[in-house]
Amino acid sequence: MMPIWTKSGEKHAVTLLKVQDCHVLRYVSKEESGGKTAKLLVGGKNVSPFSKPESAHEIFVEAGVPRKQKVTTFNVTDDAIIKPGTPLYAAHFRPGQFVDVTAKTIGKGFQGVMKRWGFKGQPASHGQTKTHRRPGAISTNQAAKVYRGKKMPGKMGNIYRTSFGLKVWRINTKHDIIYVNGSVPGHTNCLVKVRDSKLPTYKDCNKNPPFPTFFADGDEELPEDLFDEEIFQFTDPSVTYT
Amino acid sequence: RVSSDGKPPKFQPPPKPVIIDRKTQKEERRFLSPEFIPPRGRTDPLKHYIERKDMIQRRKVFNIPEFYVGHVLAVTTADPYASDKSNRFVGICIQRGGKGLGATFVLRNVIEDQGVEICYELYSPRIQAIEVLKLEKRLDDNLTYLRDALPEYSTFDVNMKPVSRMEHEEIPVNKLQVRMKPKPWSKRWERPKYNIKGIKFELPEHKMKAAQKWNQPWLEFDMLREYDTSKIEEKIRKELSEELEK
Numbered sequence: 001m002m003p004i005w006t007k008s009g010e011k012h013a014v015t016l017l018k019v020q021d022c023h024v025l026r027y028v029s030k031e032e033s034g035g036k037t038a039k040l041l042v043g044g045k046n047v048s049p050f051s052k053p054e055s056a057h058e059i060f061v062e063a064g065v066p067r068k069q070k071v072t073t074f075n076v077t078d079d080a081i082i083k084p085g086t087p088l089y090a091a092h093f094r095p096g097q098f099v100d101v102t103a104k105t106i107g108k109g110f111q112g113v114m115k116r117w118g119f120k121g122q123p124a125s126h127g128q129t130k131t132h133r134r135p136g137a138i139s140t141n142q143a144a145k146v147y148r149g150k151k152m153p154g155k156m157g158n159i160y161r162t163s164f165g166l167k168v169w170r171i172n173t174k175h176d177i178i179y180v181n182g183s184v185p186g187h188t189n190c191l192v193k194v195r196d197s198k199l200p201t202y203k204d205c206n207k208n209p210p211f212p213t214f215f216a217d218g219d220e221e222l223p224e225d226l227f228d229e230e231i232f233q234f235t236d237p238s239v240t241y242t
Numbered sequence: 243r244v245s246s247d248g249k250p251p252k253f254q255p256p257p258k259p260v261i262i263d264r265k266t267q268k269e270e271r272r273f274l275s276p277e278f279i280p281p282r283g284r285t286d287p288l289k290h291y292i293e294r295k296d297m298i299q300r301r302k303v304f305n306i307p308e309f310y311v312g313h314v315l316a317v318t319t320a321d322p323y324a325s326d327k328s329n330r331f332v333g334i335c336i337q338r339g340g341k342g343l344g345a346t347f348v349l350r351n352v353i354e355d356q357g358v359e360i361c362y363e364l365y366s367p368r369i370q371a372i373e374v375l376k377l378e379k380r381l382d383d384n385l386t387y388l389r390d391a392l393p394e395y396s397t398f399d400v401n402m403k404p405v406s407r408m409e410h411e412e413i414p415v416n417k418l419q420v421r422m423k424p425k426p427w428s429k430r431w432e433r434p435k436y437n438i439k440g441i442k443f444e445l446p447e448h449k450m451k452a453a454q455k456w457n458q459p460w461l462e463f464d465m466l467r468e469y470d471t472s473k474i475e476e477k478i479r480k481e482l483s484e485e486l487e488k
Contacts, residue, residue, distance in 0.1 A: 002293060003344045009320065009368045016289055175288060188285055232367045234299040239367040241322040 004169055004179065005232040009239045014169055015184045017101070017192055019176040021046045022088040023065045027081055028073075037075045040082060043068030044191055070191045080212040090176040091214035093194070095228035097168045098202035099178075102193040103186035107158030117151040161185045165199045171226040273308045276338060277345030277364065278478050282469050293342040294478070298485045300365050307372060311335050312380035312416065314398050315349060317362055318371040328370060331360055332400050336385045350388060352397040357389065375404045378416040381440040390427040391420045391441075434458070 004014045026041040033039050041059065049057060049067040060067050063084040093099065113119045113135040121133045135153075139146045163184055170179040178194065186192060196206065214220075227233055278297070280290040300306075309315060314334050321329040333349030336359065340346045345364045350357065362369060375398075388396045395418075419442035422431075431438050432445060432453040443450060461467070 002289075002342065003363070003365075005367050009322075009366075011363075011366070016292070018286070018288070172292070175292065177292065188283075234296055234365075235303065236367075237303060238320065238370045240320050240370070241327045 001183065002179075005239075006230045007232050007239065008230075009232075009241075012169070012181060013183070014179045014181060017178045017180055017184070017194060019088065019090040019178065020044065021066075021068070023063060023068070024082045024084050024086050024088065025059050025063045025065065025068070025071060026084050030078075035075065038078060038081060039073045040076050041071055041073055042088065044070040044072075072193050074195065082212050086213070087216065089173070089214050089216060090171050090178050091173050091222055091226075092210060093168050093171060093178055094206070094209060095168050095170055095226050095231075097206045097209065098197040098199070099166050099168055099180060100162050100164050100195050100197050100199075101166055101180060101184045102160055102162040102195070103184060103190055105157045105159055105161050105185045106187050108156040110154065111156040112153045113151065116153060116156045119151075165197050165202060167228075169228050169231055172224065173222050173226065174224045272479060274475055274479055274482070275306070275308070275345075277341050278482070279341070279471050279474060281341050290342070294481070296343060297365060298482065302486065304369075305372075306364060307374050309335060309347075309372075309374050309377075310379050310413065311338060311383055311385055312378055313374055314376035314402065315347075316371075316373045316375055316402075317349065317360075317369060319362070319366075320368045320370055330400075331358075332375065332398055332402060333358075333360065334385070334388070334396065334398060336388060337383075350385075350396050351400075352393045353400070355393070357393065357396060359389075373404060375402050377405065377407055378414050380416055380418070382438055384436075385440070386429070387422075387427075387431045387436075387438060387441060388420070390429075390431065391422050395420050 001013055001015050004012050006012070021044070023043055024040055025043045028039040028041065030036070030038050043060070043063075043065065045068060046066045047069040049060075052067065057067060059071070065085060108115070112133055114121050114133050119135060122128050122131050122136070124132060135151075138150055138152070163182065166184070167181040168178060169181060171177070172179075180194075184192060196209075210220075232239065278294060280287070312335065314332065316330060316332045318328050318330045320327060331349060331351070333351035336348045336350050338345070338347045340363075343365045346361050347364065348359055348361045350359045352358070418440065420440055421442055421444070425445075429436065430453070431441055432443055432450060434454060434457040
């Protein structure tokens with residue numbers, strides 16, 4: 001995470017996400033998948049092919065791509081279908097766009113009720129016998145049962161969670177890095193899924209995105225760094241107020 | 243040559259060569275700002291490289307002078323709420339923290355009997371000028387004990403003139419021993435954990451001995467705590483000098 005300053009002198013914290021060897025693996029049509037839209041399977045970071053049997057390599061061999069560590073699905077409209085095997089780059093996103101980021105949260109192991117659900121526990125003194133971090137009562141008398149989904153101790157973390165509506169401040173096309181506002185679930189160097197935001201406030205935010213994606217062998221030549229309009233770039237002199 | 247007496251001329255030994263050790267002199271003067279050294283962790287070195295590029299870019303436009311803890315600095319920032327839109331503060335640098343773009347330094351001064359500490363970010367675009375008024379290192383890396391010292395040690399004149407200094411001289415170390423206010427202090431500065439050499443402790447002997455109970459002499463031999471930055475520093479210095487010359 002890094003600080004970033006706007007032209008009016010305000011500071012925002014930013015997370016850096018690297019797009020590492022992303023390729024489209026397979027196209028699944030609407031009828032095949034049984035959903036409302038067609039799906040595209042996309043694979044992430046490259047990994048050695050020797051730790052899995054040959055049967056697991058079928059998708060990657062069809063697309064002509066080395067084995068990927070993570071495979072995710074994206075719901076896609078029919079006019080945005082991409083041929084399997086095309087690489088995806090960070091320039092697919094543009095600064096000023098809003099994005100949802102999904103990842104597995106940091107695993108905390110088996111945790112008690114105070115850390116996991118934020119219960120208040122009991123006082124430390126004044127006669128409490130061996131009861132300082134316990135849940136207390138778990139149901140009422142009339143219910144005569146414990147309801148399903150009762151908050152109790154258990155394994156915490158290591159589940160998929162999404163942060164919605166994160167602004168993209170800057171894109172580095174040379175190293176394929178996306179600068180995303182705020183924090184993102186997961187530990188450092190974990191695998192993350194970045195998707196255009198589905199929040200209703202940001203529906204019409206993205207003007208002229210690269211559609212269906214940014215092709216590296218196309219005619220468009222992008223500069224090394226793409227900045228949002230409000231960012232203070234370090235090539236400018238210091239901020240002054242009038 | 244023919245001498246006047248007809249004897250061979252007296253042997254004149256050649257003059258002794260004067261060795262000017264320019265290499266060692268130059269090496270000692272190199273300073274690397276501490277926020278360039280990446281901390282030990284599991285982050286990708288690519289992230290540190292990209293941050294360093296941004297820091298170098300800022301340094302090309304705005305001059306950040308070399309300074310240590312103990313120097314007296316004057317910082318002018320842009321302030322939207324001030325009448326002439328800028329704000330100048332003079333103070334002694336107490337501590338330098340943070341790595342990368344978020345590096346900070348804290349300046350302390352006592353203005354009208356009120357101690358004021360301001361934490362500035364080195365790479366913030368609102369800073370318009372940093373001037374070093376007085377160059378002197380102190381005996382410690384962290385001068386936070388000035389909060390419990392007598393206020394005369396933290397007062398600096400706001401209209402102080404910059405003390406002139408030659409470029410080749412070494413930065414002088416001020417071996418001042420500061421006198422403290424009566425206890426209680428914000429931290430127990432006499433304990434060996436803080437390792438402070440710049441305080442004149444006027445505590446009784448038995449209290450100083452009792453403080454040594456918290457001494458951890460095995461810590462200096464702990465090999466897992468060693469972080470040798472010499473090679474990393476060399477690489478970063480090379481990178482910096484190449485980029486700043488461009």
